[in-house]
Amino acid sequence: MSIENEIAAPHLKDDGQRHRAADNVFQHVVELIDSGVLAEGAPLPSEREISETCAVSRTVVREAVLALSNKGLIDARPGYRPIVRKANYDTAFETVDSVVSRLLMQPGGIRNLFDTRIMIEASLVRQAAAEAGKNDIAALQNALNANEAAIDDSERFYQTDIAFHAALFEVPQNPLMPAIHKAYTSWLAPQWSRMPRLPDRNRSNFIAHKEIFDAILMRDPDRAEQALRNHLAAAWTQVEQSFDES
Amino acid sequence: MSIENEIAAPHLKDDGQRHRAADNVFQHVVELIDSGVLAEGAPLPSEREISETCAVSRTVVREAVLALSNKGLIDARPGYRPIVRKANYDTAFETVDSVVSRLLMQPGGIRNLFDTRIMIEASLVRQAAAEAGKNDIAALQNALNANEAAIDDSERFYQTDIAFHAALFEVPQNPLMPAIHKAYTSWLAPQWSRMPRLPDRNRSNFIAHKEIFDAILMRDPDRAEQALRNHLAAAWTQVEQSFDES
DNA sequence: TGCTTCGTTTGGTCTGACCAAAACAGATTA
DNA sequence: TAATCTGTTTTGGTCAGACCAAACGAAGCA
Known part of the structure; x- marks a missing residue:
């Protein structure tokens, strides 16, 4: 409970681009998918779990998940666990x-x-x-x-x-x-x-x-x-x- | 402060489809845009204001705004007021x-x-x-x-x-x-x-x-x-x- | 074995708070 | 008068903690 706090440190305004914390979480999940840790069809970790591993609040996680869902990377029916969705051409449309x-x-x-x-x-x-x-x-x-x-x-x-x-x-x-x-x-x-x-x-x-x-x-x-x-x-x-x- | 509370009433599980409150806010803003109340290029009402008129928490408003942004209906650079974006063919792509x-x-x-x-x-x-x-x-x-x-x-x-x-x-x-x-x-x-x-x-x-x-x-x-x-x-x-x- | 039951997990929502940056208005200066 | 500086207010971004209802899961019952 000492090392990982660097990530949460909110004091530095990152170089050029504006990065909302949600973007980091978004990216994090994307990498989980790309690396195969989260296979197609697998459910995402719970929001609370992600918020813990990324050292952000659940609010931020929700935003990221919503973005993931809107971009068609995951399938998030309300009430259910989000499912990793294979990126195929249909979802693009x-x-x-x-x-x-x-x-x-x-x-x-x-x-x-x-x-x-x-x-x-x-x-x-x-x-x-x-x-x-x-x-x-x-x-x-x-x-x-x-x-x-x-x-x-x-x-x-x-x-x-x-x-x-x-x-x-x-x-x-x-x-x-x-x-x-x-x-x-x-x-x-x-x-x-x-x-x-x-x-x-x-x-x-x-x-x-x-x-x-x-x-x-x-x-x-x-x-x-x-x-x-x-x-x-x-x-x-x-x-x-x-x-x-x- | 009595009539509009019907909307917020959370007790009824709407007929067939799942409706998250965020969807209602989303729809509400869409209608504002379609009806011309919010012209192209106009900034959205503040989140707090929307949360008041829609009788929902700011959390929900944020979700709706994020969804609007992801779908390209508004232009939400971080830190700035979201701007209504004209739906043109470019944004679709x-x-x-x-x-x-x-x-x-x-x-x-x-x-x-x-x-x-x-x-x-x-x-x-x-x-x-x-x-x-x-x-x-x-x-x-x-x-x-x-x-x-x-x-x-x-x-x-x-x-x-x-x-x-x-x-x-x-x-x-x-x-x-x-x-x-x-x-x-x-x-x-x-x-x-x-x-x-x-x-x-x-x-x-x-x-x-x-x-x-x-x-x-x-x-x-x-x-x-x-x-x-x-x-x-x-x-x-x-x-x-x-x-x-x- | 198959079905019900009941505690647990989890997503959806709310409240209220804090911070930094943006917007604004007013005072100051050239 | 116009441009610039300054302080206050507003607003988005984030956090923490809480509650509810539905989904999940495992134990218990038939």
Whole structure:
């Protein structure tokens, strides 16, 4: 109870940067995670314990834990012990969720997001048309079949629709892409859900999917891109209509 | 001092969801911002004041403020009054910064991110080639000129290089795109900065820029995309080399 | 073995206090 | 009058100790 007190010594204003004590605790926990002392899924030490080992008050520990939670490094459901969370690409998008939803509120926000999606997915289908392997084709075929089988069940159609696009995002075998797709669907879902589900719309959407797939099969990037753009443009029109109605 | 106490009443376990008191304060401040009571750039009420109006302790207010800060809704430099921050697309990317940097550490992380950039920018130059307006062309031409003029000044070349790509991201007139570009450059900058700056590399990079620009000028999407891909692939090779050396 | 029970741990909140830095207002000076 | 210095007040950052309710865990019971 003599050595470790240096840490708590509050008299020195650290060189250039402002360091709140919470930042140190934050860093400390991060290092625990990086060094493997705290494995993925493991619960953090209790707040009281951390406050002891870091020689700070529990207030500070709470701040650090909250920051950890907000940054998606740990999973802190209220009432439960915080759990160390593996840093994957999905969590990155989840942490921006609240900001994004605010951005989508402002005029044109949804359109802007949707446009980037068109952009990415256009590039995606081009690439798929150029270099999709057998497995990719098979996955797309399966997704397409499931989509066709669900034409009369709007709820299932919605799911298989998403799954078809998801299959596209799998083609580059880049773990970022599925995360991006997930983010798009979750952010744009509120707009989709207000659309009426009509079987003939399902049919036309399925046809659009099929055109994309066929173009990929024929290794025709231009046609694939065009089909994709038509498809998404049509989807946007439907969303806009449901906006006008409300 | 009688009515508002209902809020503080801690006896009822709210229906389904867990609500920490901090969430209420969080929400309260968010509404203050949305309703315009707190304009952009305005300082928040003091913690003590908020704790009074919300009938909670300062502890809770601090937690809420910290959460606001972590989500990028306010700008809370330590020691200063928190400032309401306009929700723009840049802040969205900034809030993921710490998570992303951790993701980039893991094997292949940088490559995966870089690949998505190639994807987006490929789509970008295609679009530019297809529908860039006079202003876009002029902006690109200016950026290209500045780039050429800086060939012998590696530091300035680096800046104009970024500026050229930035001009590309401006073409769609989608406010998300410049933010995306900014995020890419800031995340990939650490890799770039370790590269040796050689004038002949500058020259070849400039030539690559010129090829992209010329293809756009000739409204040739395929050539533009190919030039862009070659350019970025070469850039990646350079990065890889500097990796091997270290 | 499976389930209930009851003390313990732990997160969430509150109170009240202290310090140093920032903001402010007033006096002083150029 | 404008700029500067100075002292007071406000405010954020931190601490200590306390209470509650829910989660946890182990002992006890069926």
